[in-house]
Amino acid sequence: xxxxxxxxxxxxxxxxxxxxxxxxxxxxxxxxxxxxxxxxxxxxxxxxxxxxxxxxxxxxxxxxxxxxxxxxxxxxxxxxxxxxxxxxxxxxxxxxxxxxxxxxxxxxxxxxxxxxxxxxxxxxxxxxxxxxxxxxxxxxxxxxxxxxxxxxxxxxxxxxxxxxxxxxxxxxxxxxxxxxxxxxxxxxxxxxxxxxxxxxxxxxxxxxxxxxxxxxxxxxxxxxxxxxxxxxxxxxxxx
Ligand code: DC
Numbered sequence: 731x732x733x734x735x736x737x738x739x740x741x742x743x744x745x746x747x748x749x750x751x752x753x754x755x756x757x758x759x760x761x762x763x764x765x766x767x768x769x770x771x772x773x774x775x776x777x778x779x780x781x782x783x784x785x786x787x788x789x790x791x792x793x794x795x796x797x798x799x800x801x802x803x804x805x806x807x808x809x810x811x812x813x814x815x816x817x818x819x820x821x822x823x824x825x826x827x828x829x830x831x832x833x834x835x836x837x838x839x840x841x842x843x844x845x846x847x848x849x850x851x852x853x854x855x856x857x858x859x860x861x862x863x864x865x866x867x868x869x870x871x872x873x874x875x876x877x878x879x880x881x882x883x884x885x886x887x888x889x890x891x892x893x894x895x896x897x898x899x900x901x902x903x904x905x906x907x908x909x910x911x912x913x914x915x916x917x918x919x920x921x922x923x924x925x926x927x928x929x930x931x932x933x934x935x936x937x938x939x940x941x942x943x944x945x946x947x948x949x950x951x952x953x954x955x956x957x958x959x960x961x962x963x964x965x966x967x968x969x
Contacts, residue, residue: 731759731952733959735877736859740868742928743882745916746889748939748947749864752882754812755948756955757862765804765855767865767872768835769815770848772826773802775835777817784834794843802851828902832912836919839866845925866920869931878958880951881930884940886913 739756741749750766757764774793775784777800783789804813805821814823825831838844845867852872855861863872869879890910897904920928930936935954939947 731955731960733760733955734961735959737877737959738856738859738873738875739862740873740876740879740931740934741862741864741882742866742869742879742930742934743864744884744886744889744928745913745920746893747882747884748892748944749882751944752880752947752951753862753864755944756951759952760860760862762860762862763855764813765852765861765863766813766815767848767852767863767868769804769823769826770802770851771839771844772831772835773815773817773822774800774844774848775831775838776822776826778838779830779834788834788837788841790841793838793841797843797847802848824900827897827900829897829904829908829912832916836916840919840923840925842925866928867926869934870929871926874931878955879931879934881934881936883936883938886910886917888940889913 739753739762741753743749750764750768753764753766756762777796778784778788778793781796783793783796799818801818803816805816806812807814814821815826816822849867849872852863852865852868856863856873865872869876869881887910890906890913893913894904894906894909897909917928937947937950942950
């Protein structure tokens with residue numbers, strides 16, 4: 731699919747509501763780069779866990795002092811055909827998805843200095859447009875002028891069910907109730923924090939996908955793109 735100009739697509743929304751699935755579909759179709767900003771907060775969390783900067787609470791000042799020692803990048807894995815997250819040169823793609831990181835990532839993402847550090851990196855990644863970035867504050871803070879903003883949501887139970895199946899599929903030993911509690915707790919923290927709380931941008935298109943299949947949702951967004959940035963229906967067929 732070819733659009734009539736290069737754009738930034740911002741996808742925000744609640745935890746586990748399919749943001750990355752939609753973002754990857756769009757990036758593939760448009761030949762854009764997909765950037766998972768949640769992975770960046772998760773990588774900082776993993777760093778803090780490994781350095782002993784999290785005990786029963788986060789040692790905030792020590793973590794802030796260390797921010798310039800934390801290098802995060804995405805490298806494309808041609809075999810798996812996806813970008814993977816690297817923390818200081820180490821592939822941490824699987825480790826950042828585990829329960830221990832999930833448990834601590836929200837308090838880490840509440841720290842203003844962590845956010846401004848990562849937001850600067852994210853803005854640099856979008857300086858040439860042609861990106862699909864997903865997160866919580868992409869349309870509101872990182873790219874308030876993004877040409878297309880989508881805000882995804884779904885019921886907490888449905889999102890917990892999806893995350894449960896995903897982790898189970900990866901062979902992790904997980905408990906549904908624990909995941910549901912984690913999803914609800916992250917919603918609460920993400921939406922009520924002082925810095926960049928999760929909320930739809932005024933000009934975001936809100937999609938509740940509790941009862942919407944992956945392909946139906948994708949078709950809906952493609953139709954929106956065609957109307958807004960397409961050269962008529964032609965753009966659906968040209969590559
Ligand atoms: O999308 P995810 O579940 O991998 O995100 C992990 C956490 O990071 C989530 O609890 C909220 C936080 N986050 C954020 O605050 N801002 C972003 N742009 C992306 C994620």
